[in-house]
Amino acid sequence: MGSSGRKDLEALEASVGHGFVNRGLLEHALTHVSGSTARTESYERLEFLGDRVLGVVVAHLLYETFPAESEGELSRRLADLVRKESCAEVAERWGVGPFMRLGDGEAQTGGRKKRAILGDMCEAIIGAVYLDGGAAAAEAVVREAFGARMQTQGRRLRDAKTSLQEWAQARRLPTPCYRMTSRSGPDHAPFFKVEVVVEGFVPAEGGGASKRVAEQSAAQAFLDREGIEREGT
Template identity: 60%
Template sequence: MKPRPAQGLDSDALAALQERVGHRFGDPALLTRALTHVSALPAAQAQRRVESYQRLEFLGDRVLGLAVSEMLFEQFPEAEEGELSRRLADLVRKETCADVARGWSVGEVVRLGDGEAQTGGAAKAAILGDVCESILGAIFLDGGFAAARATVRRFFHDKMLNPVRPLRDPKTALQEWAQARGLPPPSYRQSGRIGPDHAPVFIIEVAVAGFEPVGAQGSSKRFAEQASAQKFLTREGVWEEGA
């Protein structure tokens, strides 16, 4: 199905979307606004940004952050602030929100101007992520925080339990991996340096007892250490290639 034209949405499209999202709006106009990109409004309209989804996106971003923070706080009672922050950042990033919006088939109903529609705006992660947040903002206004929280939990809970990206830096992950196996902490040594003095490249090897060392390059010693730790984790199958 192609994206709906800018002039509006019919009641069947709105009803189907509400079924997918799991919230029946008392005020369907809120949902229509949540689906309205600024390009869909007349250029001469003085309030075009106010009438687009931008304000709802602002609100939804904060609602999502609070709902996810609460969910993480409950799910990981032993996690420190740093881990909770990394998990939060992973869940509220635009790519995650866009993935949720794709599950709602938002691209079929988002209201776009002709130019934006012709350049594939309905499939752009940035727009889909924004609309996910604007819909959450609309649900908050329509049904309160309890309704918004329920929607977040319904669609973000599995993503919370199955993060698609590493939530720790490679050095920390490697140290924890070694400790879990009763091994001494990994050791790092500089095995080389190449390039001019003004732009050196450092070669760092990481060694873990009982395993072959792994070397990697970086523009600083810290970057090289992180790269070597990541290379080690990838080699041992702890992290996937490209993680």
């Protein structure tokens, strides 16, 4: 890579918040399988690592930030924060698109704007930061990228059932129906699974430490699967 390429990557590093000692790791994280000669040369292995690092760091931050919340509430927040759509939004803020290494076919079909790829590359970059700078560097990047979302997600999470009901009513569909599909665990720590049924759609399932949490989780799963934007997002 020439000097102009290195300079461009410096801009991305500044956006991510980490200056790489081994810039090859960043280049690896930006390489889609369509732009590599072998799957092991793409971002997929770094994505695998970054997904786990992201989950651990966000879980730690949630534990610190919301000391009064239950395990079920923390789990809902975690699922919302680390889902692919959230990671894609972070990658967009970082300005990853122009730096992607894509095959010609993927580039011509809008690969630089595909949220699945953006989400994957966000996780891959986090994995690359972890390998390059260690756990503290990765935590700093995740805290900066995801910290603000923790403070603004609460109302959106609580509104999942309401948002789904309003969406169904706007389409003159019957009110969504929730039914428990299973209950497991001991009496002092039960875990419920609930599915939400919307006429004309495949049911969506969610789980949690109470029926209320499980219903919210199922509603959110339906909204995510169908690509329905909630109020406040």
